[in-house]
Amino acid sequence: MSDPESVHITVNGEPWELALGSTVAELLERLGLRPEVVAVExxxxxxxRSTRAERILAEGDVVELVTLVGGG
Amino acid sequence: MDETAFLDDPLRVGEFTLRSRLLVGTGKYRDFEETARALELSGADCVTVAVRRVNLDPSAGPSLFDHIDRQRYTILPNTAGCFDVESAVRTAQLSRDLLDTPLVKLEVLGDERTLLPDPIGTLEATRRLVEDGFTVMVYTSDDARLGVYLAEAGAACVMPAGSPIGSGQGVLNPNAIRILMELIDVPVIVDAGVGTASDVSQAMELGAEGVLLNTGIAGARDPLRMAVAMKHACIAGRLAHLSGRIPRKLYANASSPMAGRIDGAEG
Incomplete structure (x- = not known):
């Protein structure tokens, strides 16, 4: 059932499927996000930020991507 | 003599220096253009922002990032909406990575209805963030003793609420804020509750080192005009504080001399 060439993660509460070995930087690129306006948990x-190019996402990872919004 | 001669020292918060003693939020504006104009008209050089999940919709519009001049403004990310220590600490760590700043406006709130600060969680989160190298500007209640604990924990400034967030009730307990200012050495900045310009002046006349507000401008019928009003109110209150108000007296005290009136009436 599950593709051995892919990993399944959660991004901001939504399920995502990525190619095995994808990094955080590649995830941001795939989502079309400008890396400078996002922080990652x-x-x-x-x-x-300094680890994004090397950090490989693993099966089941729960990812939060945040940015700035208006607030007081 | 030029009036600029009376402007006083900048506000210092940790390693940061702010020329304006008015700090403003970026929430609740109609659009980013209005936000940018209100910030500019307020004269503030420190602006607060919130940290939230990014919109994954590829058609999502421009980012607040594109509408705040980071050369001009000191950006103060907040932990608004955090109801426990853990989420406040995580949010602060995300904001530091996002903005490359150690500054954080720490909020640990008790519940969604009152948005009153959770004193115990606020103190615990202050300790953890100070330990982790943050410059913590901590939102708190007007409890003076709690303010002392927060200052002892290493907060760069203590920011008591004048009244509940967004309530527009002004400074409800000025005496508590005066007492707090006597007890701690770090700046006291009144944060939250401002309804109109006189609330800002009152806080500054009390001796607060600054005022932080958002809804008081963004929620006004004419936010841009109110931004100007708040700017002047802050300056007016500060100058009045530095000048020293006259004592309150029960009876009148004529400004014009009684002697020398026509018809020879004696003074």
Missing amino acids: INRELAP
Whole structure:
């Protein structure tokens, strides 16, 4: 059933399927997000900007992608 | 003599220096253009922002990032909407990575209806963020003793609510804020509850080092005009504080001399 060449993750509460070995940087690119306006958390821990190119997403990872919005 | 001679020192919060003592939020505006114009007219150089999930819809419009000049403004990310220590700490860590700033406006709130700060969670989160190297500007109630604990925990400034967030009730307990200012050495910035310009002036006349507001401008019928009003109110209140108000007296005290009136009436 599950494709051995892919991983299944959750991004901002939604299910996503990625190619096995995808990095955080590749996820942002696939989503069409400008990397400078996003911060990333994986499994409730910050995934710092400096690690995005190397950090490989694993099966079941829960990813939060945040940005700035208006607020007080 | 030029009136600029009376302008005082900038506000210092940790390693940050702010020329304007008015800090403003970026929420509740009609659009980003109105936000940008209101910020400019307010004269503020520190603006608060919130951190939220990015819109994954590829047709999502422009980002607030494109409408705030980061050369001009000190960006102060908040942890608004966090109701526990853990989510406030996570949000602060995300904002630091997003903006490359150690500044955070810490909010740990008790419940969604009152948005009153959770004092115990706020103190715990302050300790953790200070330990982690953040410059913590902490939103709190007007409880003076709690403010002392927050300052002792290393907060860069303590920001008591004048009244509940967005309530427009002004500064409900000025005496508590005066007492807090006597007890701590870090700046006290009144945060939340401002309804109109006189609320800002009142807070500044009390001796607050600054005022942070959002809804008072964004929620006004004419937000841009109110931004100008708030700017002047902040300056007016600050100058009045530095000048020293006269004592309140029960009876009148004539400004014109009684002596020398016509018809030779004696003074």
